[in-house]
Amino acid sequence: MNRFLRWFGVKDRNDYVNHYFAWANFRSSIYMSVVIMILESWMLISLLQRWIAGDTTRSKTWFIEHLIWYLLFFGAALVMLLFALRYLKGKTKSPLPGKCVMVVFSTVSLYFGMSVSYSDYIKGEQILCFIMMVTFVFGLLNWRPYISIPVTSFVFWYFYHMMEQSPVVTMTYATQVNYFTMWICVMMLSLAVYSQRLSEATKDLKLEESSIQDELTGIPNMVYFRKKARNILLEEGVGDKVFLFLDLMNFKAFNEQMGFEMGNDCLRRMAKKVEEYFPEDLYARFSDDHFVVLATHNSIDERLQKLVDEVKHFYPNTGINLKVGGYRATDKDKDPSIACDHARYACSCVKKCFDKYYCEYDAKMDAAFHKRQYIITHVEEAVRKGYIQVYYQPIVWAKERTLCSVEALARWIDPEYGFLPPGEFIPALEEYRLIHYVDLEVLRQVCEQLKVGMEKSNHVVPVSVNFSQLDFELVDLPAEVERILSQYEIPRHMIHFEVTESALTEDSTLQQNLKAIRNTGVEVWLDDFGSGYSSLNVLKEYQLDVMKIDLVFLKHFHENEKSKKILQSIVTMADLIDLDTLTEGVEDEEQANFLESIGCKRLQGYLFGKPLPLKDFIEHCQTNHLVAE
Numbered sequence: 001m002n003r004f005l006r007w008f009g010v011k012d013r014n015d016y017v018n019h020y021f022a023w024a025n026f027r028s029s030i031y032m033s034v035v036i037m038i039l040e041s042w043m044l045i046s047l048l049q050r051w052i053a054g055d056t057t058r059s060k061t062w063f064i065e066h067l068i069w070y071l072l073f074f075g076a077a078l079v080m081l082l083f084a085l086r087y088l089k090g091k092t093k094s095p096l097p098g099k100c101v102m103v104v105f106s107t108v109s110l111y112f113g114m115s116v117s118y119s120d121y122i123k124g125e126q127i128l129c130f131i132m133m134v135t136f137v138f139g140l141l142n143w144r145p146y147i148s149i150p151v152t153s154f155v156f157w158y159f160y161h162m163m164e165q166s167p168v169v170t171m172t173y174a175t176q177v178n179y180f181t182m183w184i185c186v187m188m189l190s191l192a193v194y195s196q197r198l199s200e201a202t203k204d205l206k207l208e209e210s211s212i213q214d215e216l217t218g219i220p221n222m223v224y225f226r227k228k229a230r231n232i233l234l235e236e237g238v239g240d241k242v243f244l245f246l247d248l249m250n251f252k253a254f255n256e257q258m259g260f261e262m263g264n265d266c267l268r269r270m271a272k273k274v275e276e277y278f279p280e281d282l283y284a285r286f287s288d289d290h291f292v293v294l295a296t297h298n299s300i301d302e303r304l305q306k307l308v309d310e311v312k313h314f315y316p317n318t319g320i321n322l323k324v325g326g327y328r329a330t331d332k333d334k335d336p337s338i339a340c341d342h343a344r345y346a347c348s349c350v351k352k353c354f355d356k357y358y359c360e361y362d363a364k365m366d367a368a369f370h371k372r373q374y375i376i377t378h379v380e381e382a383v384r385k386g387y388i389q390v391y392y393q394p395i396v397w398a399k400e401r402t403l404c405s406v407e408a409l410a411r412w413i414d415p416e417y418g419f420l421p422p423g424e425f426i427p428a429l430e431e432y433r434l435i436h437y438v439d440l441e442v443l444r445q446v447c448e449q450l451k452v453g454m455e456k457s458n459h460v461v462p463v464s465v466n467f468s469q470l471d472f473e474l475v476d477l478p479a480e481v482e483r484i485l486s487q488y489e490i491p492r493h494m495i496h497f498e499v500t501e502s503a504l505t506e507d508s509t510l511q512q513n514l515k516a517i518r519n520t521g522v523e524v525w526l527d528d529f530g531s532g533y534s535s536l537n538v539l540k541e542y543q544l545d546v547m548k549i550d551l552v553f554l555k556h557f558h559e560n561e562k563s564k565k566i567l568q569s570i571v572t573m574a575d576l577i578d579l580d581t582l583t584e585g586v587e588d589e590e591q592a593n594f595l596e597s598i599g600c601k602r603l604q605g606y607l608f609g610k611p612l613p614l615k616d617f618i619e620h621c622q623t624n625h626l627v628a629e
């Protein structure tokens with residue numbers, strides 16, 4: 001029954017289908033009106049020619065009547081054309097006035113067809129004009145079956161009735177049958193056109209829906225969100241609207257531990273919750289484990305509190321948690337993508353606070369946000385124009401306190417923002433996967449300065465260069481390192497490659513890359529040991545030369561006896577697996593002496609020197625009698 005009602009045009013015509021039909025009908029109306037305008041112009045010209053030539057076979061009234069009739073029909077086609085064009089160009093939103101004109105235009109066309117064909121018929125000629133007009137109206141335009149069936153029937157019946165009234169011609173049985181068949185044909189044509197368009201519209205709708213839907217969670221995606229958010233802001237104004245950026249904490253670890261299926265399940269549950277808590281609002285999956293909502297501000301605190309509580313209990317003891325950043329819309333013309341970026345930034349700030357789950361973008365964040373945008377958009381320029389500079393910090397032998405090597409640390413000295421420490425630009429460049437620009441530039445400058453040093457036969461020592469784990473994904477790192485070292489003819493043992501502990505995963509490509517680099521003679525050092533949470537287990541998978549013990553272990557050296565014991569066991573453990581140790585962050589003699597006593601081989605820290613530009617570093621070494629052994 002439902003299927004029949006749908007086919008009949010009574011049920012299930014949603015906005016999309018209605019719009020599709022209106023669009024198709026207006027397009028067809030354009031063809032129809034243009035053809036009729038050309039036809040009527042031609043008729044008008046030939047009528048005027050006959051009149052001017054003084055045709056006496058027709059009366060003056062006949063000429064005037066026909067002139068009015070042609071002009072009317074021409075006018076109706078012109079009005080139809082204008083309405084159709086306005087709608088198709090998007091100048092009018094409601095199709096209703098255009099539809100009314102279409103009904104009037106169709107009625108005039110049918111009436112014209114009938115009256116012309118009637119006068120032909122009584123002269124014993126064909127009823128071609130009638131056939132042309134019904135085909136035009138019912139074949140080109142889409143009418144719902146519950147309209148087209150009675151209307152075609154009425155038109156055919158009415159014209160039949162007119163023909164029957166003719167005092168001149170009598171209809172034969174064969175003509176009656178032909179006429180009946182023609183009615184059936186036109187009606188079928190109209191029904192076929194309708195059902196064909198309906199199935200096209202439904203297919204189109206499905207395609208459109210799938211292009212605006214997130215495949216995994218079934219909620220809208222960002223294409224839809226951006227478009228819709230823009231319309232909402234333009235139509236309703238900013239009011240007290242707020243963009244929310246929701247980020248599931250610890251999702252990546254959860255995914256790795258529990259597997260993708262559980263990860264997907266978690267995202268689907270999250271999407272369901274967003275739907276449940278913001279049913280009236282616009283929401284979407286932003287990417288990965290991020291969601292966005294355009295909500296009205298009132299009562300969001302309460303809703304967010306409940307949502308965060310629920311998410312915490314999704315998978316107890318897995319660390320799954322929710323943090324939310326908000327950005328209050330201030331300008332209805334603001335690009336929703338930028339608004340989401342602001343909310344995302346606010347969310348990245350709240351991530352650092354253990355006891356907060358929500359914060360809103362404010363003026364302070366705005367300044368930091370713009371600085372970060374500046375960093376990610378200017379990194380290439382900074383490399384090109386020499387704003388990235390290398391500072392050197394000494395590393396000494398614990399026993400002799402002589403210089404054993406140096407660590408190269410990047411600084412960004414910017415004409416607009418001044419001095420930027422790595423803590424300000426490295427995380428942003430890592431987040432936007434641009435870190436390789438800086439790392440390769442640091443290596444290049446180090447090699448350039450080493451070459452100059454070696455040529456002047458200064459005492460040069462090996463240099464440690466920091467690399468991010470992302471560098472391995474972003475460039476062919478072994479090849480790039482080889483290229484730069486060869487370019488400056490640097491002996492491989494002069495470069496140490498520092499990678500942080502968190503980089504070491506069980507990923508075998510990383511292992512192979514590091515092995516390839518180490519095989520060329522470059523030492524591989526493990527940075528920041530103890531600062532992250534990577535498993536000790538991976539240590540046995542990697543071939544490393546030195547382990548750098550993170551400076552956190554020296555933080556409470558004087559107050560906490562336990563930190564000494566921890567340091568001692570780390571050094572012993574490293575010894576057992578034939579790893580040399582270096583402790584970072586050494587700031588006083590007591591620490592240095594202790595580290596030497598437990599067998600830590602190398603030391604680095606402010607006690608021996610802060611990171612300095614090359615010239616100052618050389619001076620520092622001279623004044624402090626810091627020499628290579």
Ligand code: C2E
Pocket residue numbers: 393408409410421422423426435438439442466467468527528551584585586587604605606607611
């Ligand atoms: P890191 O590799 O662990 O570098 C050591 C950091 O500790 C340096 O900070 C250094 O100035 C600081 N430090 C050294 N001795 C002491 C001390 O005695 N006490 C204290 N409190 N701090 C000390 P810096 O230069 O700000 O670098 C911070 C981090 O930025 C580095 O940590 C490294 O992870 C990253 N970084 C620096 N340059 C680069 C680079 O070129 N590429 C990459 N990927 N990361 C870099």
Ligand code: CA
Pocket residue numbers: 407466498527
């Ligand atoms: Ca380092």
Ligand code: CA
Pocket residue numbers: 527528548550551584
């Ligand atoms: Ca370190």
